[in-house]
Amino acid sequence: MDINSSTTLKPIGAFGTISSFVAALKAEPKLALRAIVKAGGEILDEDLCRAVGAPDNLSLAGRVLSPIARLANSAGLQQRIIAKMPSIDAKTKERTLYYVIPPDVIDEVKQGLEM
Secondary structure, eight states, X not given: OOOOOOSSOOOOGGGOSHXXXXXXXXXXXXXXXXXXXXXXXXXXXHHHHHHHTOSSHHXXXXXXXXXXXXXXXXXXXXXXXXXXXXXXOTTTOOEEEEEEOOTTTHHHHHHHTTO
């Protein structure tokens, strides 16, 4: 899966780096990031829900993904830590949703997770 993101890592407000931002997250957001990293940088929404114990995407967004986005915005983070990538099967028209950590930030995310 290919995703566009910035290529230059910039300091992010009070945290200084993406790795320190990730290290400051609470347990559930870290669990989600760890699941995505362990899956090679991208994971199906169903698998991410299972990994964090969320019953559905709405719960996943509310309990896990929104806190990451809110904190990132308040810290002035311009890069995405997690991107949502929809995919539609050409034959069946079935929609699949992936969550992806952009390749240009995955190493710093791993560092923040101490992986």
